[in-house]
Amino acid sequence: MMQEWFRKAKLGIFIHWGIYAVGDVSESWSFHNGGISYEDYMKQCDGFTASKFDAKAWAELFKKAGAQYVVLTSKHHDGVALFDTQYSDLSVVKKTPAKRDLIKEYTEAVREAGMRVGLYFSLIDWSDPRYRTVYPEGSNPQDHLKDVFATPAGGPEDPEKWQEFLEFNNNQMRELMTQYGTIDLLWFDGDWERSANQWKAKEFKEYLQSMNPNVIVNSRLQGHGDYETPEQGIPLLGPKGVWEFCTTINSSWGYRPSDNHYKTSRQVIRMFCDCLTLGGKLLLDVGPKEDGTLDERQVKVLEDLGQFIHDNEEAIYDTEKGLSYNQFLGGSTLSADKKTIYLFVYDRPSEFLCVKGVKTPVKRVSVLHTGEELTYDYTGSLPWSGIPGTLWIRADKMQMHPLVTVLKVELEGEITYNLGHGEVVTNND
Numbered sequence: 001m002m003q004e005w006f007r008k009a010k011l012g013i014f015i016h017w018g019i020y021a022v023g024d025v026s027e028s029w030s031f032h033n034g035g036i037s038y039e040d041y042m043k044q045c046d047g048f049t050a051s052k053f054d055a056k057a058w059a060e061l062f063k064k065a066g067a068q069y070v071v072l073t074s075k076h077h078d079g080v081a082l083f084d085t086q087y088s089d090l091s092v093v094k095k096t097p098a099k100r101d102l103i104k105e106y107t108e109a110v111r112e113a114g115m116r117v118g119l120y121f122s123l124i125d126w127s128d129p130r131y132r133t134v135y136p137e138g139s140n141p142q143d144h145l146k147d148v149f150a151t152p153a154g155g156p157e158d159p160e161k162w163q164e165f166l167e168f169n170n171n172q173m174r175e176l177m178t179q180y181g182t183i184d185l186l187w188f189d190g191d192w193e194r195s196a197n198q199w200k201a202k203e204f205k206e207y208l209q210s211m212n213p214n215v216i217v218n219s220r221l222q223g224h225g226d227y228e229t230p231e232q233g234i235p236l237l238g239p240k241g242v243w244e245f246c247t248t249i250n251s252s253w254g255y256r257p258s259d260n261h262y263k264t265s266r267q268v269i270r271m272f273c274d275c276l277t278l279g280g281k282l283l284l285d286v287g288p289k290e291d292g293t294l295d296e297r298q299v300k301v302l303e304d305l306g307q308f309i310h311d312n313e314e315a316i317y318d319t320e321k322g323l324s325y326n327q328f329l330g331g332s333t334l335s336a337d338k339k340t341i342y343l344f345v346y347d348r349p350s351e352f353l354c355v356k357g358v359k360t361p362v363k364r365v366s367v368l369h370t371g372e373e374l375t376y377d378y379t380g381s382l383p384w385s386g387i388p389g390t391l392w393i394r395a396d397k398m399q400m401h402p403l404v405t406v407l408k409v410e411l412e413g414e415i416t417y418n419l420g421h422g423e424v425v426t427n428n429d
């Protein structure tokens with residue numbers, strides 16, 4: 001169910017933390033795809049210490065980054081729970097030197113810092129033999145002979161065991177939703193390996209809602225989610241309804257020391273602005289090390305993002321999607337009262353910035369973080385014909401923000417548009 005807090009949220013922090021942070025391998029996929037044996041992958045348990053994990057410090061950093069909610073992997077496709085589950089031995093509490101319920105510390109700290117609490121949970125569990133007892137609906141068993149972690153791989157199906165697996169997931173969900181205070185958001189993953197029918201997705205969702213009627217559920221529940229979650233490739237057009245774009249800071253979800261393909265702060269902020277412009281939100285991923293600390297390059301991006309948001313808050317939090325790219329060659333948002341446009345300027349203009357198709361006259365243009373007023377002019381406008389013309393904002397001399405500069409364009413009233421194909425002027429003055 002869509003809650004107001006989530007509809008309005010602009011930034012979430014995603015955390016992929018698990019035993020995969022020990023070696024230099026990808027989360028779960030590394031053994032699934034044969035990059036490492038299952039045994040070697042699981043040996044990472046011995047090196048997962050969480051020895052410097054400070055949930056409060058995390059929460060403080062995410063808050064400073066401007067986040068309104070946080071989502072942590074409670075269990076990835078490898079099946080290793082970060083919480084103290086009584087339904088399996090496969091948890092960091094029982095199988096690693098960490099010996100702590102990390103979900104407990106995390107949920108408390110995030111809530112205390114005033115952010116909404118989200119949990120990622122993989123429906124897929126490639127470690128549990130019961131998970132492999134049915135084939136993806138409608139598929140040919142012969143096509144799955146190599147899918148050793150996903151399906152019976154040529155063997156017969158066992159619907160009873162599958163039912164047991166679903167109950168196992170239900171039990172773990174009950175633990176998560178009843179022992180850690182209110183969970184505001186559930187972020188499922190891996191639904192694609194089975195159908196809605198096989199997951200019993202409708203009943204599952206009802207079951208979750210019976211524990212928290214207000215819980216928000218992401219889209220990865222075979223048609224039973226509340227919002228869309230495009231991943232890594234930023235959408236060029238906003239998906240329908242409420243959506244959240246999730247992305248990594250380098251190229252990996254979890255910590256990989258060999259991954260130096262970091263995005264710069266400006267790139268990340270640009271992506272954030274792209275999401276806002278199209279009416280979406282950003283869920284930015286960090287991958288903590290096995291000891292619970294973050295790579296300083298990830299911290300830096302979060303701090304810069306926080307700086308940008310802090311300096312330009314009114315252009316971000318209480319806004320809605322902005323102008324189309326046909327109207328302004330850049331990003332933008334619109335204030336809740338629709339009387340102010342905020343323009344995101346990524347590079348120094350060599351002369352003017354221009355805005356097209358806005359009929360309501362401009363009252364004032366300024367640089368948001370300094371208050372500096374900018375001059376502007378219209379060309380081609382014929383107000384009596386409803387033709388707004390082009391608004392030219394002189395912007396070559398303005399003082400830029402070190403990250404992204406925001407211009408505040410105040411209008412005489414609520415925004416109105418003329419977005420046509422142009423018209424013949426039948427009444428010249």
Ligand code: GLC
Nearest residue numbers: 016027029189190231246253
């Ligand atoms: C992916 C992957 C995964 C990652 C996630 C994040 O498709 O299965 O490893 O956790 O989605 O969006």
